[in-house]
Amino acid sequence: MNREKDMMEVPEGRGFVQTMDRRDFLKLTGSGLLVLCSVDPLLGQSAPVAATQRGATDFNSFLHIGADGRVTCLVGKVELGQGVMTSLPQLAAEELGVSLASVDIVMGDTDLCPTDRGTFGSLSIRMLGPTLRAAAAEARAVLVQMAAEQLKLPITDLEVRNGVVSSKSAPSKHISYGELTAGKRIERRLDGQAVLKKVGAFTIMGQSAPRRDALEKVTGKAKYAGDIAPSGALYACILRPPSHGAKLLRADTSSAEALPGVRVVRDGELIAVLHPHRDEATRALALIKAMYSPSPSRLTHETIFEHLKKVAPEARATGSRGSLADGEKAAAQIVEQTYLKGYVAHAPIETHSAIAMVEQGKVTVWAGTQTPFPLKTQIARALNIAPEKVRVITPYVGGGFGGKSASMQGIEAARLAMATGKPVRVVWSREEEFFFDTFDPAAVIQIRAGLDAAKRIVFWDNTIIGAGERGSALFYDVPNHRTAVRGGWNGNPADMHPFAVGPWRAPGANANVFARESHMDVLAAKAGMDPVEFRLRNLTDARMRRVLEAAAKNFGWSPKPAPSGRGFGVACGDDAGTYVATMAEVKVDKSTGKIQVVRVLCAQDMGIVVNPEGAAQQMEGCITMGLGYTLSEEVQFKDGVVLDTNFGTYDLPRFSGVPRIETVILDSPDLAPQGGGEPAIVTTGAVLANAVFDAVGARVVQLPMTPARVKSAMKG
């Protein structure tokens, strides 16, 4: 392969060390300080617990400090745009006492990085963060100890600044990390004893570090899986069924094969045409004459809800307290409502892409994936080879949102590379992306709840079909409640959904929070109370009260029962350890039913904030992306055919629909860093539904709130 062409031009301290291979890595880590961590096999999540015994050559490490003083973090996480390439080095630099610029990061490379389940669930900072910090703190302790011995000074007299350990009493006595580690090989395993810095001592965490990916991304130099170009690579276009459930009966590939330069591969069900040029491979694919059996599915995006009610698995209770019967007896008013949400696509702008090559029996796959380690296992299984014969490398990923937790394209590329002996590239078309997406499942959520004479909630009975339990837990004070869950984004019976479903940014929580927070407003209206006052009356959770009050203050909320005509909405949510309260102002065109969102304010308590600007970007992204599932996005399908094949019919949020967005991040120094990638998206559905009710007095109970649904709700 052409190594020159593959080389990523990344200045030190800025991005991936992408082309490093195992040999280079051993050279790099042959001396210096290596902090190893163990992997909890059950969680698959690296954790700072006593290390399982590893050989000296096992570089399943987190952190390396070289003789040149440069620090390399090795993490199985990937950069999807969420910014962890920038924030994870902040954690390491802070605990180590080195400058941010001296820290490099290697991400998502299965040969170099510690095993990791995947980049999802807002876990990178929340779950990996403590481990990385512990590894850095451990390294610092070791280095300070070595410095004490070398300088013959007590540890208490030493301080660390920019990778230099010096004496507080005699500052001329100092030694750098590089000098301490030069020519030595030191290995340490984490034992969980490392002492982390206190918030007040932070100099790097809590500051907005410049994004490491900025320069590459604005110059077109950033490499994504489809941009990796080994010489002699072929594009593969794969024959796809017209509908889900259709079976291939026969395929005549002769016309395609007759085109110059085209190669056809048949590997069981997999039929692909290959050509060095993408557009020529696409043309050849169109020449294949294929016959399929029809799909057995007769479902549509309109009939799906009745179907789900029928076929969803038996309810399992995920939360209960008190007695619903006692609650009903105490209730003066009872309201019951069913909330619906359709299937939603992930629709990252980068379609699923991968390139695979085989060299001396080793398969290397560059993939746009959220799960490089599981993908490695899947490829090994598909090719029937040992896992150590597979390496997955994850360059920049052009958006994931949960959709690249499934990475079938990586397996396809690997199979075709094996079959042809050439590097093979698979870049899904937009139609393939819509067809094979693991959609956010459609959901039917029923809530029956009652108020006593004091306008306190006395019972809450919630049945969730399709969405799973995430986001359904009650932080309000409800003495009697029950939550029953029938199916989620995984573990469903085969006939439940007509196509694949999977995790979608805060999986299930968007539907559940839409239902709960809509219902809170329905109850508030029944009680004749302002929606914020009604929530506070039923809320003793101090953390949520603080977030809600911060939102109200910054938004300029004044109490008024809805519908007030102002078009103001509120919704609260908790996700990934973070609390959010969102407020919005909308205008509704009564003649067309079109909603224009004027402004959205989101207040968030996410614990200690590592990179405030990065956190704000995630909140803005959540709110903007949330406009889609709330207002316009719904996958249309019929008889196993996904009718949306491109953005012409499937409407993502666009510039004209994006409101003024304000973000408020609460100071929360006593809580470890919590999730940031998902929480602020969960409230969008309800905050806008509640604002529409406040504007026009119509309750929309189905997402997305299309103009037709708003008009229909206005007619009552």
Next chain:
Amino acid sequence: MRVISFSLNGVDRKLTVDETRTLLWVLRDDLGLTGTKFGCGESVCGACTVLLNNEAVRACATPMSAVEGKRVVTIEGLAHDEHLHPVQEAFVKHLGFQCGFCTSGMIMGAHALLLKNPKPTRSQIINEMEPHLCRCGAHVRIVQAIESASAVIAGGAR
């Protein structure tokens, strides 16, 4: 196959290609310019936006025959001598991106707008950028970046 002559990022090129192939794949596969992205293939996402004689076009819907004798500028041709173009600088400053996959197209679209209208109003910016999709939700910052670039360009600073 025919010979197509055009200017690419200021350099004259002659390519022998099937003229029905699209500029997008010729840029990416034949010329190694992978900054121009494939997002939809149907001119409905804007990720492949490049300049053709200073007009923004979608490279995925531009056959090579349409390139003959024209000037093509891609994201790789925007920075000069290691100096970022003001639009690129503004995208860095305002963080007008997250995953970065739509970014080349966004920057080229914004650049084309500012070439013909150096001082666009906010609604003109929104109107021009409306066909460009960003799934990460960087819209607010992209608009800020374009306004900031406009101020720099219209102010004559560089």
